[in-house]
Amino acid sequence: MAIAVCSGSFDPVTYGHLDIISRGANVFDKVIVAVLINSKKNSLFSVEERVELLRQATSDMKNVEVDSFDGLLIDYMNKKGAQVIIRGLRAVSDFEYEMQVASINKKLDENIETFFMMTNNQYSYLSSSIVKEVAKYKASVADLVPPIVEEALKRKMAE
Secondary structure (H helix, E strand, O other): OOEEEEEEOOOOOOHHHHHHHHHHHHHOOEEEEEEEOOOOOOOOOOHHHHHHHHHHHOOOOOOEEEEEEOOOHHHHHHHHOOOEEEEEEOOHHHHHHHHHHHHHHHHHOOOOEEEEEEOOHHHOOOOHHHHHHHHHOOOOOOOOOOHHHHHHHHHHHHO
């Protein structure tokens, strides 16, 4: 069974993320969406909230599982028996950083492969940071995130 991991902060999950997850699920037997626990990062949503939003947003993808992890991605992958890392690329500027990460991951475990997927052009500008900025000023994010995430953003911004 080919198991892939798509990791990130997903704060919050966007249609761009879901595009990569869905396309990965069409290629691999199982995709684990792994939310990175990073206590140094000031996140809008808690890890538990992000996991729940992802579970709801991917509920129609039968071979997708959502989890969270702390530490090195390679250690998490070995624990899960995964062989592939899926990374989405929006622009050439993403590639340099992602290539460095892929190289160190390959050095840490030569059996792990990284698959880069170009994002759908309609999401090439989209990031969680942009979504949060738009939501902060109460502008519509309906075309950027699933309805459950839009509602969660409205609640967070009202706090």
